[in-house]
Amino acid sequence: MLLDPPIPVLLPHGLFDEDGRCHRQGELRALTGREEWSLAQAGERPGPRAVSELLAACLGRLGDYPRVDASLAACLTRGDRHHLALHLRARLYGDRLTLVARCPAPGCEAVADVDVRLSALSPERPLDAPEVLTVALPEGTAEVREPTGEDDAVLADAQGSRAERAALLWSRLVVVDGRALTPSSWLGLPARSRHAVALALADGTSAPDLGLLARCPKCSAWLELELDPFALLTRELRGGAARLETEVHVLAFHYHWSEADILALPRARRWRYLELLRNELEGRPLVDGWS
Numbered sequence: 001m002l003l004d005p006p007i008p009v010l011l012p013h014g015l016f017d018e019d020g021r022c023h024r025q026g027e028l029r030a031l032t033g034r035e036e037w038s039l040a041q042a043g044e045r046p047g048p049r050a051v052s053e054l055l056a057a058c059l060g061r062l063g064d065y066p067r068v069d070a071s072l073a074a075c076l077t078r079g080d081r082h083h084l085a086l087h088l089r090a091r092l093y094g095d096r097l098t099l100v101a102r103c104p105a106p107g108c109e110a111v112a113d114v115d116v117r118l119s120a121l122s123p124e125r126p127l128d129a130p131e132v133l134t135v136a137l138p139e140g141t142a143e144v145r146e147p148t149g150e151d152d153a154v155l156a157d158a159q160g161s162r163a164e165r166a167a168l169l170w171s172r173l174v175v176v177d178g179r180a181l182t183p184s185s186w187l188g189l190p191a192r193s194r195h196a197v198a199l200a201l202a203d204g205t206s207a208p209d210l211g212l213l214a215r216c217p218k219c220s221a222w223l224e225l226e227l228d229p230f231a232l233l234t235r236e237l238r239g240g241a242a243r244l245e246t247e248v249h250v251l252a253f254h255y256h257w258s259e260a261d262i263l264a265l266p267r268a269r270r271w272r273y274l275e276l277l278r279n280e281l282e283g284r285p286l287v288d289g290w291s
């Protein structure tokens with residue numbers, strides 16, 4: 001199969017191995033039609049485990065890891081996973097994005113276009129991020145790490161209120177003087193200490209900043225948006241699902257390839273064959289300069 005080479009991607013955080021070495025330089029393949037289709041069917045957004053499967057399908061080498069499976073992809077930080085999703089989106093639809101937001105000011109409700117450059121949301125970070133951040137608390141030295149896909153998968157399965165689930169997450173991210181925490185021992189820390197840990201993570205995170213601010217064009221109120229890269233990708237692919245079906249139909253009809261073979265192609269290959277097919281059917285040269 002003729003496939004485009006994977007693009008190099010430098011993860012903002014990277015994967016730390018047991019020896020503490022960080023693996024950040026990855027290779028990202030384009031989504032195939034099969035992955036486009038499964039994302040288009042993923043509802044509002046794919047769950048954390050589906051994201052791990054997707055990233056495992058798209059990631060080639062990562063540092064010294066020759067390949068990335070779903071369990072390794074689950075160990076990537078939430079920020080690295082978002083960074084990869086932004087790259088996948090940019091490769092499918094380009095770097096620019098226009099979001100539409102409605103003004104929340106009472107009685108205004110004007111609609112604003114917010115223009116975003118994905119590469120500006122998650123610029124390449126040449127410097128290595130630390131594996132954990134350290135915070136000196138009255139209770140001892142806290143170490144906090146960034147949440148991963150695995151943490152998100154545990155949270156997705158967890159019952160309880162929003163506050164209980166938040167405590168569960170913090171108990172997984174934080175150790176104090178080398179001791180693991182439970183959700184109740186996290187909540188047992190003074191509010192000032194919990195705040196100091198949250199602040200250290202917010203300041204020290206390597207994750208892309210997905211919060212966007214824009215002015216309402218009518219009343220100048222501030223509009224706040226939070227971009228979810230996987231929800232964005234899902235929404236856009238859902239909008240293109242009918243087109244993908246048509247592409248499969250046309251290629252199968254003319255080339256007699258199976259559905260599975262066509263869906264194994266990334267979009268750029270499918271579109272190239274459709275272009276060649278159109279030239280053929282319209283009697284135009286297949287290659288410029290040839291008759």
Ligand SMILES: [Zn+2]
Pocket residue numbers: 103104105108109110216217218219220221
């Ligand atoms: Zn307004």
